[in-house]
Amino acid sequence: MKARQESLEQSLARHGVKPTPQRLEIAALMLREPCHLSADQVMAQLREAGSGVSKATVYNTLHLFSSQGLLREIAVDPSRLFYDSTTTPHHHIYNEDTGELVDVLPDELEVSRLPQLPAGTDAHCLEVVIRVRNQRK
Amino acid sequence: MKARQESLEQSLARHGVKPTPQRLEIAALMLREPCHLSADQVMAQLREAGSGVSKATVYNTLHLFSSQGLLREIAVDPSRLFYDSTTTPHHHIYNEDTGELVDVLPDELEVSRLPQLPAGTDAHCLEVVIRVRNQRK
DNA sequence: GGGTAGAATAGACTCTGTCTAAACTCGGAC
């Protein structure tokens, strides 16, 4: 546990994030293993674990982590933002019936041609979402 | 104007939508020419044109149109849903700084390999979004 | 110890979207 904590601290520090107790709690939850969580799911898990971290801090921290490259935001469900702990390029399958989000590894999907970008803009991220639904009987 | 109205009516009818005055107003706005609008933008334009269509009707109508294939929903901005009047397969460039949404024609972007879908699911839609930002000086 | 900058907090607030219950519309039956 100590080692895990220390490596999380190092990981925050490496991304220029000062490790506070609240940030470490959230990091422990999001960065321990690959996951896709929305802010309210993070809140719920913190509450369940008996933590008293406030809503504003959760939002601030998730934003901070995203801007520092520790997390990636995924706009797949218009009603809420998901945070993805995998920050290397990859894509997603989104089940519209269950809300489940599955990673697609980069070698499973290939985008072979790209359009010209509008003048004065830089590409920031390429996001491919395959929307699926449960099969109807 | 008369001809335009009639063709909108036909277009609604062809998609199994009973043409009411409110639906025709919204159709005139969304289907006249290719556009990307959010529900509140539709509301604002209706208000500006002096229409008194209610919020609930705007949401109901946009949902109805989407479910009947007259419009397509685009989840590109987590804070609101956009409706796209182009329903044929195509992709988008989204400017995160300005909120501007630009169409990418199917021959400008090619997805050449696709992953296996989870068992029990059917693909419903493939959405590619290229997120761009204005160039920093 | 005092000062200060950054971080955390509660709670009010905004905004998008949904729900509900009532009113309206319009076609068909009588």
Add this chain to the structure above:
DNA sequence: GTCCGAGTTTAGACAGAGTCTATTCTACCC
């Protein structure tokens, strides 16, 4: 013409995600 009923529209209440603000807390530096 009147009645009825299904579908549509409406206002306003409501819900949920996310933001803002003003205050409090913490930690570090002098």
